[in-house]
Amino acid sequence: MPRTVRQRIVGALAKMYFKVAGRRLRQELGGGDAGGSPQGEALLRRAAAEGAVLLENDKTLPLTRKFALFGRTQKDTFYSGYGSGGDVLSPYHVCILDGLIAANAPLSECVRAFYEDFSAREPARKGGWGDWDFSNPEPAVPEEILNRAAEETDTAVVVIGRASGEDRDLELEEGSYFLSRGERALLCAVEKKFQRVVLLLNIGGLIDLSFLDEFHFSAVLVLWQGGMEAGGAAADLLLGKVCPSGKLADAVPMSYSDLPTAAYYGSPARVEYKEDIYLGYRHFETFAQDRVRYPFGFGLSYTAFLVTARYLGGAVEYCVRNVGTTSGREVVQVYVQKPGDSPARELIAFHKTAPIPPGGEERGRIPLEKRLFASYDAALHAFAVGGDYALYVGTDVRSADMVSTFSLKREIVEQLSPIAPPPLEEISIPARTGSHTLSDVKRGEIGLEEFCAELGLDDLEALAYGALKMDSPLGAPGNAGVMGGVTPSLRARGVPAVTMTDGPSGIRMRAPCSLIPSATLLACSFDEELLTSVYALVGREMAKRGSHVLLAPGMNLHRTPLCGRNFEYFSEDPLLTGKLAAAAVRGIHSSGAAACPKHFCCNNREFNRSRSDSVLSERALRELYLAGFEICVKESRPRFLMTSYNKINGVYAHYHEALVRGVLRREWGFEGCVVTDWWMRRGKRGGLKNNAYRVRAGVNVLMPGGTYIGKGYQYGGLKGALRRGRLTQDELRKNACEVLRAILPFVTGEEDVVR
Numbered sequence: 095m096p097r098t099v100r101q102r103i104v105g106a107l108a109k110m111y112f113k114v115a116g117r118r119l120r121q122e123l124g125g126g127d128a129g130g131s132p133q134g135e136a137l138l139r140r141a142a143a144e145g146a147v148l149l150e151n152d153k154t155l156p157l158t159r160k161f162a163l164f165g166r167t168q169k170d171t172f173y174s175g176y177g178s179g180g181d182v183l184s185p186y187h188v189c190i191l192d193g194l195i196a197a198n199a200p201l202s203e204c205v206r207a208f209y210e211d212f213s214a215r216e217p218a219r220k221g222g223w224g225d226w227d228f229s230n231p232e233p234a235v236p237e238e239i240l241n242r243a244a245e246e247t248d249t250a251v252v253v254i255g256r257a258s259g260e261d262r263d264l265e266l267e268e269g270s271y272f273l274s275r276g277e278r279a280l281l282c283a284v285e286k287k288f289q290r291v292v293l294l295l296n297i298g299g300l301i302d303l304s305f306l307d308e309f310h311f312s313a314v315l316v317l318w319q320g321g322m323e324a325g326g327a328a329a330d331l332l333l334g335k336v337c338p339s340g341k342l343a344d345a346v347p348m349s350y351s352d353l354p355t356a357a358y359y360g361s362p363a364r365v366e367y368k369e370d371i372y373l374g375y376r377h378f379e380t381f382a383q384d385r386v387r388y389p390f391g392f393g394l395s396y397t398a399f400l401v402t403a404r405y406l407g408g409a410v411e412y413c414v415r416n417v418g419t420t421s422g423r424e425v426v427q428v429y430v431q432k433p434g435d436s437p438a439r440e441l442i443a444f445h446k447t448a449p450i451p452p453g454g455e456e457r458g459r460i461p462l463e464k465r466l467f468a469s470y471d472a473a474l475h476a477f478a479v480g481g482d483y484a485l486y487v488g489t490d491v492r493s494a495d496m497v498s499t500f501s502l503k504r505e506i507v508e509q510l511s512p513i514a515p516p517p518l519e520e521i522s523i524p525a526r527t528g529s530h531t532l533s534d535v536k537r538g539e540i541g542l543e544e545f546c547a548e549l550g551l552d553d554l555e556a557l558a559y560g561a562l563k564m565d566s567p568l569g570a571p572g573n574a575g576v577m578g579g580v581t582p583s584l585r586a587r588g589v590p591a592v593t594m595t596d597g598p599s600g601i602r603m604r605a606p607c608s609l610i611p612s613a614t615l616l617a618c619s620f621d622e623e624l625l626t627s628v629y630a631l632v633g634r635e636m637a638k639r640g641s642h643v644l645l646a647p648g649m650n651l652h653r654t655p656l657c658g659r660n661f662e663y664f665s666e667d668p669l670l671t672g673k674l675a676a677a678a679v680r681g682i683h684s685s686g687a688a689a690c691p692k693h694f695c696c697n698n699r700e701f702n703r704s705r706s707d708s709v710l711s712e713r714a715l716r717e718l719y720l721a722g723f724e725i726c727v728k729e730s731r732p733r734f735l736m737t738s739y740n741k742i743n744g745v746y747a748h749y750h751e752a753l754v755r756g757v758l759r760r761e762w763g764f765e766g767c768v769v770t771d772w773w774m775r776r777g778k779r780g781g782l783k784n785n786a787y788r789v790r791a792g793v794n795v796l797m798p799g800g801t802y803i804g805k806g807y808q809y810g811g812l813k814g815a816l817r818r819g820r821l822t823q824d825e826l827r828k829n830a831c832e833v834l835r836a837i838l839p840f841v842t843g844e845e846d847v848v849r
Contacts, residue, residue, distance in 0.1 A: 134631050135323060138610055140336075141628050142320030142327030145615035148338040148394040154249065154290045154312035156334025156396060162202035162243040163191065164284055165277075166230055167255030167296050169209050170218035174319050174599045174612055175298045175661035176226040176259025178574070179648060182600040184322040184609035190253055190296065193325025197333055202243040208235065224261035229269045232276030240287050249312075250288040251332070252281060255296035257319070258658040263700045264301070266350065271656065272302045281309050294328070298612055298661030299652065303387055304349050316340075318615035319661055321599065322608060334396065337422035339446070341393040341490065343617035343665035344652050345375040345386055352385040355654045362702045367710035371717050373653060374666035375491050376437035383492070390667065391441070391490035393618070397422040397452065403487035405498035409462060410487055414447050415455040423447050425620040426487065428460060429494050432469050433481030439491050441669050442466040446621045468507045470716040475512050477716075480504030513712055516756040521824040523547050523831075531588030532834060533843045542838070546830045549587070554826040555812045556581045557833045558789055561591070562799035564772070565604075569593035570640035572604030575798030577769070578837045592837050594690065594769075594797070595639075598646040598662040600632060605639055608632065613648055617664035617674055625677035626684070633685030642840050643688045643734055647678040649722050650738075653698035668718050672725025679730035686839070691726055693738035693771060694747060694758070695719050704775060707741040715742070720753075724762055733766040733836040737793055739775075748774045751791035759792060767836035769795045786815035789825060794833050 148155070171189040174180035191209065194201060212233050221227040243250070254277055258264050264271045273281075284291055290312040295301075298319045306314065315338070320327050330336040347353050354369035354377040372380060375390035397418030403410050403426070412426050428443040443466070447456045468477035479502045488494030528548040530540045546554075561568050561576040568591040569576040579589040596602035600609045610616075610628055619625075629647075636644060648662035649671055657663075664671040675691055682689040696708035696719050710719070726732065735758070737747040747753070748770045758764045770793060777783065782790055789812065815821035 134608060137627055137631060138321055138608060139323035139326045139330070141616065141619065141624055142323050142611045143330050143336040144621055144624055145318060145340045145611060145618040146327070146331050146338055147316040147340040147342055147392075147618050148313070149316060149388055149392075150311055150314040151394055152312045154292055155315065155332065157199070157249065157251075157292075157332050158334075159249055160200040160202065160247040161249040161251050161292075162205040162247055162288070163194065163209070163251050163253070164205060164235065164280060165253035165255075165294075166209060166213060166218075166232055167253040169213040170230055170255070171324055172255045172257040172296050172298065172319050173321055173324050173609055175257050175659065176220070176262065177223070177659070178260055178596040178602060178645075179598045179659060179662040180259060182597075182602050182607055182609040183605065184600070185606040187322050187609070188325035190294070190317075190325045190328045193327070193329040194332070196326065197329035199329060199333060202246050204239050204242045205235070208239050226257065226259045226262045228258060228264060229256055229274060229277075232274060232280050234276070234279065235283060240283060244287040248289040249292070250284045250290070251292040251294060252284055253294045253296055256301050257298055258661070260659055261700050261703075263658040264299075264656045266656070271350065273305050278305070281305070285309055296324075299614055299657070300344055300346060300655040300660075302350060303346055306387070318618065319612040320615060321611040324611075334420075337396045337420050338393065339395060339423040339425070340615075340618040341391045341425050341427075341620050342388055343390075343614065343667065343670060344655070345378050345390040345491075345666070346388040347378070348385045348387050350655075352382065353654065359654055359656065359699070360706065363705060364707050364709060365699065367653075367708065367714055370711055370714045372437060373651065373718055376440065379491055380438040386492070389490050389492035391425070391427050392492070393425075393490070395422050395424070396420045399424045399450075399489070401426060401487070401489060403497050405485050405500075410443070410460045410485070410497070411457070412445075412460065412487065413455055413457045414450060416450040416452050419452050421449050421451045423449055424489060426460070427489060427491070427494060428462070429486040429491055430467060431484040431486070432467065433483065434469065436469055439486065439494070441491070441667050444620055444670070444673075446619070464502075465507050467502065470713045472712050474506065475510050476506045477508040477510070478504065478506045510761060511756065513715065513752045513757065515751045516760060521822070521828050523824050523827040525823065532590075532838065532841050533588045535834075536838055536841045542831055542835060543827070546827045546834065549827070549830060551813055551816070551823070551826070553581070553584055553587070554823075554830050556584055557589075557830045558785065558795060558812060558826070560769075560795060560797040560799035564798050566798070570595070570603055570605075572602070573641070574602070574645060575772070577795050577797065578833065580799070588841060588843070589834065590837060590840050590842070592642045592840055593640055594643040594645060595636070595641040596645050598648045601636060601639055601641055601644065603639060603641065607635055607639060612661040613664050614661055617670060620670070622673055622677040625674050626681040629678040629681030629689075630684045631681075633682040633687040636682075636687040637685055641687065642837075643690050644682055645690045645692060645736060646682075647675045647689065647691055648693070649675050649691050649726065650693055650695070650697045651719060651722070657698055658700040668721035669725065671722035672729075675722060675726040676730040679726060679732045683730070688733045688836070688839070690734035690736050690769065691723065691732055692736035694723055694735055694768075695738060695753065696742050696747075697738035697740055704739040707744060709743055720757060723758075727758070727762045727764050733839075735764065735766065735768050737768060737770055739771050746775055746777055748793045749777045749779065749787050749791050754792035765832070765835060767795060767833050768793045769797045772797055773800060781818070781820045782815065783811075785811040786821045789829050790821065794829050
């Protein structure tokens with residue numbers, strides 16, 4: 095059978111498979127535009143393409159000629175990372191090869207057959223929890239196949255893939271952060287046979303790219319991990335249906351040793367943030383511009399843009415003109431250079447244009463508040479402005495042009511307090527009798543504090559714990575845990591059992607759910623509206639699947655490329671992280687579901703995460719590691735938030751009263767429910783210990799319940815603390831109010847029956 099006819103048949107069969115798989119998911123979800131619908135599939139495919147970053151291109155892309163596709167990752171594609179943030183039971187996956195076949199790409203048949211046969215004989219490995227495989231062994235391509243392919247075409251595309259996950263950081267080893275021997279051998283063999291070589295990187299976070307100096311690539315395209323529609327998005331990009339518009343959310347160093355954190359990754363027990371405020375591009379642009387391979391915000395296109403801008407006191411006015419031959423999108427990025435001991439560049443605003451046709455333009459205005467120009471003064475415990483400033487606008491941090499210089503008078507923009515335990519607030523919620531339900535509160539027949547005053551000690555204590563275990567029978571199958579109405583008594587009072595599910599890559603439970611692109615990919619889109627749309631889709635799917643709270647988005651910074659969960663997190667930059675997280679929260683909320691941003695805060699590695707201590711200055715904490723959470727909390731008002739496992743300057747996050755009661759609640763105005771990451775470590779302060787210590791700190795609920803890591807499942811500690819006078823009933827009632835305020839929107843009146 096002629097190759098072209100056979101390829102058309104295979105492509106038609108692939109399209110049929112994806113259509114049938116999508117129809118099954120739509121039937122299970124009841125139709126509509128939730129995940130699995132035609133609209134949802136198209137959105138996820140578009141999202142996976144929007145975040146792809148084109149690093150190099152000599153006009154080989156988009157592909158218009160026949161090409162040979164190499165690398166086992168074309169078939170064994172990494173759709174996401176591993177663990178609670180990635181293991182979504184999606185109804186189907188479109189691998190890179192199948193996406194190209196479905197698009198009728200002109201592939202070399204002999205190479206395609208080799209990899210399909212190999213994949214069938216040698217299935218990809220995954221490994222067990224915390225022992226995930228970073229990559230799969232790369233087969234040696236027979237010389238005969240290389241020669242046959244080279245006779246057919248002068249163009250090769252090579253796919254290299256990586257994954258990491260929860261409890262599993264990347265390692266400075268071959269096949270992990272560095273190329274494997276098999277991958278290097280493949281690149282050598284392909285380079286000898288083909289005039290043009292395109293590199294595709296199917297990765298969750300940055301890996302070592304120093305090998306780019308060893309080989310000549312006609313184009314380099316970072317696909318990241320694109321979720322269940324990864325292959326379709328890859329085909330759209332390679333064949334020119336979509337014009338790349340992604341921008342790097344992290345600076346790419348020349349080598350690992352050039353990173354400011356390389357020497358301070360930390361001992362098992364202590365991680366010193368000696369780079370202070372000079373993380374990522376802030377370090378490179380200030381001290382080491384020559385040690386950057388690709389700058390923060392960088393990304394090429396199939397077209398060309400001319401960006402002009404001016405600063406008119408309080409706003410940047412911009413014009414983006416498409417001077418190329420293809421419709422495309424561009425990202426306008428605004429940076430500031432602040433006076434004194436500050437980075438040479440800091441991102442303070444960005445905007446992604448709509449698609450602009452050739453010869454077309456987009457004009458707009460980006461407002462800039464004074465707070466964006468402020469630096470944290472640790473001596474004053476305040477954000478202040480004052481001195482000479484320079485403003486830069488462009489399409490990446492390095493090429494941005496200066497558009498204005500100006501001076502600001504010394505002024506405190508926001509007065510704060512030291513990050514120290516706040517004074518104990520006077521709380522008075524006297525007990526009262528009554529049998530109201532939470533539905534009565536929702537109807538306005540009784541106030542929330544009055545309702546909490548009617549609850550007995552057993553109910554108050556139960557509200558401070560989850561339902562003791564994951565996959566609770568009180569929630570949808572495969573849930574991460576249940577909180578709220580965890581006892582018959584509480585459910586009789588109309589308190590619903592609230593189902594919480596992982597995660598950042600889609601709903602992780604025992605039912606088919608959409609696997610969305612990784613957070614790193616979505617961050618590279620620089621597109622807030624896209625994030626809102628993607629997570630709105632997830633929110634609608636939550637409603638169908640019985641999930642109330644999604645444990646997402648992940649908001650920790652990419653302090654090091656080795657962190658195993660970087661695929662769940664957005665960027666090294668706090669403003670980009672905060673803006674995109676807020677957009678994701680708004681999307682989830684639009685469906686009536688709730689988001690639970692995590693991990694608050696300084697969770698920047700997986701190794702020994704539940705015992706390590708992140709040691710850093712108050713300025714670094716304020717300007718970097720809290721800043722994204724602050725933006726998210728203030729702009730999107732999430733009702734839930736999860737603490738991290740680690741210590742911050744000696745205090746575990748789930749006991750950190752200064753951060754939770756002080757910064758999160760008092761300074762930022764957070765009124766919702768704070769939950770622990772799953773289980774916690776023991777701790778004590780003064781006469782308080784464990785769960786009483788946690789409640790005093792303002793961390794409302796121990797999830798999924800029980801006491802602390804490794805000590806089984808049980809309630810306890812709070813009533814004993816009451817008897818000893820270490821905790822007050824008013825504190826327990828206040829804790830209950832904070833929990834119930836967060837879950838009040840889930841009350842329907844149907845929970846008034848004991849289950």
